[in-house]
Amino acid sequence: MTEAAKGSRAAGIPGLVRGLAATARTLARPTHTSEYPDAPPSLPPRSRGVIALLAENCTSCMLCARECPDWCIYIDSHKETVPATTPGGRDRQRNVLDRFAIDFSLCMYCGICVEVCPFDALFWSPEFEYAELDIRELLHERDRLGQWMATVPPPPALDERSADPAEVSALGKPARAPRAPRQAAAEEGQA
Amino acid sequence: MTGLDVAFAAAGTVAAASAVLSVTTRHVVHAALWLVVSLGAVAGCYLVLGAEFVALVQVLIYVGAVVVLVLFALMLTRAPIGPNEEVSASPLHRALAAVLAAGVTALLAAVLVPLARVVGAVRRGGPGTTGLGEQLFGTWVWPFEALSVLLLAALVAALAVAGMARGRGAGEP
Amino acid sequence: MSPAVEVLVRTVAVLAAFLVLPLLVGQTEHKVMAHMQGRLGPMYAGGFHGWAQLVADGVKFAQKEDVTPAAADRPVFRLAPAVGLVPYLVALAAVPLSPGLVGADAPASAVLVLAATAVGILGTLMAGWASANKYSLLGAMRAAAQLLSYELPLVLAVASVCLAAGSLSLTAIAGAWSPWWLLWQLPGAFVFLVAAVAELQRPPFDMPVADSELVFGAYTEYTGLRFAFFLLAEYAGIVLMSLLFAVLYLGGWKGPLSGDLGWLWTLLKGFVVSVLVIWMRVAWPRLREDQLQRLAWLGLVPLALLQLALTGVWVVATA
Ligand code: SF4
Ligand code: SF4
Secondary structure (H helix, E strand, O other), X not given: OOHHHHHHHHOHHHHHHHXXXXXXXXXXXXXXXXXXXXXXXXXXXXXXXXXXXXXXXXXXXXXXXXXXXXXXXXXXXXXXXXXXXXXXXXXXXXXXXXXXXXXXXXXXXXXXXXHHOOOOOEEEEOOOOOOOOOHHHHEEOHHHHXXXXXXOOOOOOOOOOOOOOHHHHHHHOXXXXXXXXXXXXXXXXXX | OXXXXXXXXXXXXXXXXHHHHHHHOOOHHXXXXXXXXXXXXXXXXXXXXXXXXXXXXXXXXXXXXXXXXXXXXXXXXOOOOOOOHHHOOOXXXXXXXXXXXXXXXXXXXXXXXXXXXXXOOOOOOOOHHHHXXXXXXXXXXXXXXXXXXXXXXXXXXXXXXXXXHHHHHHHOO | OOHHHHHHHHHHHXXXXXXXXXXXXXXXXXXHHHHHOOOOOOOOOOOOOOXXXXXXXXXXXXXXXOOOOOOOOHHHHHHHHHHHHHHHHHHHHHOXXXXXXXXXXXXXXXXXXXHHHHHHHHXXXXXXXXXXXXXXXXXXXXXXXXXXXXXHHHHHHHHHHHHHHOOOOHHHHHHHOOOOHHHHOHHHHHHHHHHHHHHOOOOOOOHHHOHHHHOOHHHOOOOHHHHHHHHHHHXXXXXXXXXXXXXXXXXXXXXXXXXXXXXXXXXXXHHHHHHHHHHHHHHOOOXXXXXXXXXXXXXXXXXXXXXHHHHHHHHHHHO
């Protein structure tokens, strides 16, 4: 027998007893299991379950669709002309969203679309129970995406010593120097 | 013919038939398994005759240990599934074995058949476990001890042979 | 009661015990093991804490396809589960629950039980060889090596008790038992317990079915009911060995109120032993093959011989 084997033999009996003790202690304690379908899981804040769409905010800018790494956001829109509200004013054009769909069978939950949306139209919701028997059902159209909005939690409070949000820190900055008047600039250009 | 007669005849037939199968089959492992059946049937014969303890020891030692050892050795070396022509004996061997077996059978029959006529039908009885112990360690104690010394010697010799083989193996470059 | 009816009643009773007790042990294992690992175990089947989980498992096994591998030795492969299972049934019939309550009262029941369990090994060997799978064959070989080495200490330990009681009958052994045996036969009891767990190929002696190396050893190729039979044989083995331990070393039905409730005492003691067997499975890692053999030949056999000598001296001295 080698020296190492002898050493392990010496450690054998106490080791065995410790094994028995550890399992017995665990037996006496309550279990860690949370019975998921019966008991709701406690998810951490910012859990990524499903993406919700606030269609009112969406300007059909297509940023999200272009940034999505697997091209699983489908957006159709058309332009509408909004007549001028004041007499002599200019007619304005506006994008109207026809279709907004996310294919969750392709989505990899990277969150890029939520990050990139400049108009706060996309949000993470912690809901995750939307499995389907048919993979085609995972293509959530605008209505379905809109319904998820109700499950979006309020944003969690900032961490204690985190930097101030951009809006707040902007308030503290000195005001910018006023721009040079347009007239002057135009004249300079002419010169 | 009593029920015991029938039971004894049945056990005996099974023992003999499976013994024949065990010798004639071309599957090595099947031969060992037929041996199990044969030994079990012999144990059954003992049981019918009322020698319960002998029957149980037969099963414990022969089926539980000896055949398991045989099977283990077979599996460790070579035990293909399917018939194995390599293990069959040459015609000369077969003839010799048949003659030998016939001779032994004739000898045993010559001794035992007259006895059977004296005893008549199969009877349960015999000494029982206590009687067996007393016989074994009373009347037959010296043969018993001699046999155990013989087995011990064989065991030591086997160990020595194995050790020798290993010593040679280690000595070779 | 006419003899035929009595035989029928006894057979049915033993069969029922053979089917129910292993399920009880199996369910206990599910639950105890789960709680020892901080889990809950099965919770849904049957409603209350998953009590019907094993029944559901049985139904599932019965529905599965019975596959025999193409290269397998068909008759041996199909016969193996029966050879593995039936000996335990026979052995269970000979274990007494109380002096009057025994399936088949054999005069040398201790030897009968040992002989029957020894035959059960053949089932594993046949299964492993006939599967035409190298992992199965390796598993069967490990099983054979392990069972051969642990058979000896087991038999020696039982022999010591038989010697102490002066009988080969389990009923008489438990009848001769006195609390003093707990101390006197302690080495033997230890040897018996370890060797019994090893005979059953239960962890920490589960080298023959080591899942990380051999998939499931000799049973790898089995499916459906035949596989279920092997599992049943394993749990029936636990029941048998636990009851045997209770009868041989713990006095079986001896205890307060043992007049009418003796059988309950035996079952209770057996249950405690089987929980111990389960506990060992949860708490200890698997032994390596060489450690297994070393423990058997250098640890258990000398200890069993020592116990046998001790018992012999004591019996002769007090006779
Ligand atoms: S989370 Fe990622 S993959 Fe999913 S839709 Fe948004 S950008 Fe595409
Ligand atoms: S980035 Fe936002 S606003 Fe632009 S299309 Fe996507 S969801 Fe609409």
